[in-house]
Amino acid sequence: MKTMNLKTLSKLYKNVELFDGRKGYFTAADTGELELLQSALADSTNTGVHLLQAFDIEQLTVGTRVELELSDPRTGLGLLADSFDDVLQFRKGKIQKSRFYLIENAWYSEDENGPAIVDKYLSVLKLVELLGLVAAYLDKDTQQLVFVNNGKFILPVQYVTNDIEQINQDSLSNLMSFFESPIHKEQKLKILEKVICKKYKKTTECTGQPKQDTFS
Numbered sequence: 001m002k003t004m005n006l007k008t009l010s011k012l013y014k015n016v017e018l019f020d021g022r023k024g025y026f027t028a029a030d031t032g033e034l035e036l037l038q039s040a041l042a043d044s045t046n047t048g049v050h051l052l053q054a055f056d057i058e059q060l061t062v063g064t065r066v067e068l069e070l071s072d073p074r075t076g077l078g079l080l081a082d083s084f085d086d087v088l089q090f091r092k093g094k095i096q097k098s099r100f101y102l103i104e105n106a107w108y109s110e111d112e113n114g115p116a117i118v119d120k121y122l123s124v125l126k127l128v129e130l131l132g133l134v135a136a137y138l139d140k141d142t143q144q145l146v147f148v149n150n151g152k153f154i155l156p157v158q159y160v161t162n163d164i165e166q167i168n169q170d171s172l173s174n175l176m177s178f179f180e181s182p183i184h185k186e187q188k189l190k191i192l193e194k195v196i197c198k199k200y201k202k203t204t205e206c207t208g209q210p211k212q213d214t215f216s
Contacts, residue, residue, distance in 0.1 A: 002035055002036055002039040003039075004039060004040060004043050004046060004047050004077070005077055005078075006073065006077045006078035006079075006099045006100075006101060006108070007099075007108060007110060008036065008039075009040060009047055009049070009073060009077070009080075009101070010101045010108035010111075011033075011036060012026065012033075012036050012037065012040055012049065013070065013080070013101050013103070013106070013108075014106050014108075015027075015029075015033065016068060016070065018103075022069055022070040022071070022080075022082075022103070023052065023067065023068070023069050023070075024067070024068055024070070025065055025066070025067060025068070026065070026066055026068050027063065027064070027065045027066075028060070028061075028062050028063065028064065029062070029063075030062060031062060033062075034060060034061070034062050037057075037060065037066070038057050038058070038060060041057045042057060045074075046073060046074045046077065047073050047074075047077070048070060048071035048072050048073040048074075048080065049068060049069075049070060049071075050068065050069045050071060051066060051067070051068060052066075052067040052068065052069055053066065053067050075091070077099070078098060078099030078100055078101070078109075079098060079099065079100040079101070080100075080101050080103065081100050081101065081102050081103060082103050082104065083102075083103075083104055083161070084102065084104075084117055084121075084161045084164075085160060085161050086100075087100050087102070087121075088159070088160060088161065092140055092141075092143060094128070094143050094157045094158070094159060095125065095128050095129075095132075095138065095140060095143050095157055096125060096140070097109065097121075097122065097125060102115070117161065117164055117165060119169065120164045120165070120167050120169055120172075121164055123167070123169060123172050123173065123176070124159065124164060124167070124172075126176055127172065127175075127176065128157055130176065130179055130180075131145055131196075132145065133189060134189050134192050134193045134196065135147050135155070135193075136148040136152075142156075143156065143157045144156045144157065145157060147193070147196065147197060147200075149193070149197040153200060155196075155200065179192070
């Protein structure tokens with residue numbers, strides 16, 4: 001039996017002919033695909049792969065067409081995402097990249113040549129990382145930037161797929177290059193911190209009590 005992880009499961013996902021949501025047909029083209037199917041079914045609690053018809057998995061053969069339902073795998077394996085919004089809603093999805101398989105694009109997160117939104121998403125994650133350097137700290141559990149400047153205020157990291165799609169990639173790349181340059185880097189980060197604090201003090205007065213605004 002194969003050891004199941006999301007990369008291995010992605011090989012199965014890509015060969016499922018979906019016809020109703022996450023239900024679809026799978027036909028093992030060779031012994032390798034047959035072993036993959038049997039391994040996924042034998043460990044369905046972790047993989048989320050289920051047969052929709054009565055079959056003894058040991059009696060399955062190459063060429064047999066079966067109906068499957070693809071439920072969510074165990075969280076530790078990664079995410080089976082119907083859309084990119086699911087990626088953002090996954091644990092810490094707005095601040096760090098996770099392992100995921102994107103059904104609508106038939107694409108695994110470690111594959112090359114991903115959909116255009118992935119490149120933009122990775123750029124946004126770099127921006128969040130930069131803001132984490134500027135803030136007092138980035139709380140990864142709550143996905144919040146915490147600033148302390150004559151008081152304390154909290155900036156939740158919030159954005160959706162549509163926000164990413166509207167990003168001008170060239171402009172964001174130029175911005176990141178400016179701040180990543182070692183020339184006067186500390187001074188530039190200090191200026192950025194002041195700009196952020198000034199902007200959000202207009203809507204959030206920094207007091208001794210945490211206040212919240214939204215980064216998007």
